[in-house]
Amino acid sequence: MTQRYADGKFGDYGGQYVPEVLMPAIEELTDAYERYVLGNEDGFMDEFRARLRDFGGRPTPTQYAERLSDRYDREVYLKREDLLHGGAHKLNNALGQVLLAKYMGKERIVAETGAGQHGTATAMAAAHLGMPCEIYMGERDINRQRPNVFRMRLNGSEITPVTTGRGTLKEAISETMRDWATNVEDTHYVIGSIVGPHPFPSMVRDFHSVISTETRRQLREQTGGLPDAVLACAGGGSNTMGMFTDFVDDEDVELYAVEAGGSTLDVDEEAGVAPNSASLSTGEEGVLHGARTKLLQDTDGQIMESHSISSGLDYAGVGPELAHLVDEERVNAVNVDDDSALEAFHRLSQLEGVIPALETAHAFGYLEEHHEELGETIVLNVSGRGDKDLQAAIEETEQRDIEAAPSMAEFSGGI
Amino acid sequence: MAGDRGGGSDLEAAFADGPAFVPYLAAGDPDYDSALAYVEALARGGADVIELGLPFSEPIAEGPTIQSAVVRALNAGMTPDRFFAFVEDLDVDVPLVCMTYYNLIYQYGSSEAPSASDSRATEPGGGQGPRPFVKRAAAAGLSGFVVPDLPAEEAEPLREACDEFGVDLVFIVAPTTEGDRLRRNMEHVSGYVYVQARTGVTGARDDVSDQTERSLQRLADYDVPKAVGFGIKTGEHAARIVAGGADGVIVGSALVDIVAEGVENDTPTEEVAARLEAMARELKTGAERGYEQRVPQAGGN
Ligand SMILES: Cc1ncc(COP(=O)(O)O)c(C=O)c1O
Secondary structure, three states: OOOOOOOOEEOOEEEEEOOHHHHHHHHHHHHHHHHHHHOOHHHHHHHHHHHHHHOOOOOOOEEEOHHHHHHHOOEEEEEOHHHOOOOEOOHHHHHHHHHHHHHOOOOEEEEEEOOOHHHHHHHHHHHHHOOOEEEEEEHHHHHHOHHHHHHHHHOOOEEEEEOOOOOOHHHHHHHHHHHHHHOOOOEEEOOOOOOOOOOHHHHHHHHHOHHHHHHHHHHHHHHOOOOOEEEEEOOOOHHHHHHHHHHOOOOOOEEEEEEEEEOOOOOEOOOOEOOOOOHHHHOEEEEEOEEEEEEOEOOOOOEOEOOOOOHHHOOOOOOHHHHHHHHOOOEEEEEEEHHHHHHHHHHHHHHHOOOEOHHHHHHHHHHHHHHHHOOOEEEEEOOEEOHHHHHHHHHHHHOOOOOOOOOOHHHOOOO | OOOOOOOOOHHHHOOOOOOEEEEEEEOOOOOHHHHHHHHHHHHHOOOOOEEEEOOOOOOOOOOHHHHHHHHHHHHOOOOHHHHHHHHHHOOOOOOEEEEOOHHHHHHOOOOOOOOHHHOOOOOOOOOOOOHHHHHHHHHHOOOEEEOOOOOHHHOHHHHHHHHHHOOEEEEEEOOOOOHHHHHHHHOOOOOOEEEEOOOOOOOOOOOOOHHHHHHHHHHOOOOOOEEEEOOOOOHHHHHHHHHOOOOEEEEOHHHHHHHHHHHHOOOOHHHHHHHHHHHHHHHHHHHHHHHHHHHHHHOOO
16 A cells, blocks of 8 residues: 555645644544555455455456557557446545445545536445435536436435535535534545545545556556556546556656646636636645645635536646646646547547546547657546536537537437 | 734733623625724724634635625625735724635735845745735734634644734634644644634524533633634623633624625615624623623633
């Protein structure tokens, strides 16, 4: 198990910037993380791995992508996290944290969700482990990701709409922190990415690091070596760090965190809007949601409203470890815009029979634009499948002229 | 404005004779000029210290009432620089405390290179950390800070800047703060301790939490003024809390509710100010009543 940065500081980033009322719970969590996750006390990690296998369906395959390889004239591999139960990488973390909450004797789970994937995964894990669960979700995201709202309800979770701000992930995290601050004695907050106060960034990374452990082994079995480039989309960065962790020490492997370039990288300072979510590429150091990290903010330090075609990347912050690895020049922070992601969504669907999440599609947009710089062997994390995005993808496609997109008009009438 | 603010001990002094009434309003809510009138009304109503909120876009410790106040103030153009102007424009002679979130403190002056006279080590990110903000705050006459997202673990840079400029850093003690943690936190306290009356976020409540009593008991041995906040709404609440051993009461949402009502009903500024002043008087009187009830048995502070 990785023990990198066990003190919760990643260079200048990280830390524990939370209200005092939460600090005792965070100390308790840190202690539980060290004992159960890092120390495998009471066989916690053994049980976690067994459940990931039997309930989650791990390991997921690393698949050779024939038609993409042909298209780009290099070897392209897909890490199929979309095949994990729930349809995204999110279950690795959700299952780990809900199980940890049980070991800690907590009685209730709260979580935020953006795309609804983390909420879905948490709702599934909570049902699986018999814990009551409440999910906070921005009103705007509820409208963009309906199928996931129904899935969470079917698993027995309560959904609480968040109406403040633009009603996206940032507000959902703030509101879940408020719930946690109120019910801290018996409640665990299952945060959905490598963000938040220590120990969350390290702990969430550790639960997801199985992605890179498997990918590294599976690729070596198939190719006899390591890839030249590893790509993953980055919102908060959990699928990203999960995919990178075991490659960080492989200096010849280039790591690419692909952020949402949104509609443009330009910022409207007056309106407080950054029409993108490229905090690694364009953000400034600051403090949000418990950690010091790179943020989209104005010169006063007010947090900007972000934008992305994909709810799961639509966030003004990013995990502190990823921000640090970018500063260290170990990870390349890159981005593609909404159009490029949507085109890649259609391309992957048609060329490989894999409908990716709009979040995931960003990594494939970067592959299309920059494959020539990426070396001979490239592996991308398919962080999730696109079923949740069908409505949004069809609507967004209708507003654009995308060559490869099939026409849906004859079947109009909604999903 | 009063020229004698910005000491370091004037906060403690505000608790010296009798229980202190510490109201909160968000600076610039609903607009700059009205907010000036409202804060001055609180002073007339008997405030001993005033907490002024510098609005931050992600107020994670606030309930719906103060979240809305923050939105109104931001929409009306409140910024850190305008906040300092606001403090300077205020005509009150009680100590003022700035309540805000760490990112605003941290970012202030981050884009400017340190001048020759400020040849302190810069922060690794290129900015200067909390120092420029504290320096400006002290110059504006502020006496202290409350920073709800800054636990003792992360407070060292701000603590140093506060010491340098003679400003108090008020810490929050929560119902969950116990044992070693309480002891460690109390070493950092200056001015007064903010005793959080209940778990959760800010917002006026109809009852007094029994968590308050337990917190006050845990703090009884510490010789520093204890001001209780979170949920206090009426003079009767204030009386009970002071009777229970508090040295002061902090009231925010119940006052912000009056501002919000004024906005909703388009009430003239003077009328809202008059209501705030009356409410302040009720709370202050309640605190004094509680103090009288307490003296015979507990002997006061
Ligand atoms: C499929 C998928 N990929 C990626 C993300 C982004 O999260 P992170 O950057 O933490 O991996 C999300 C978030 O909802 C998601 O659903």
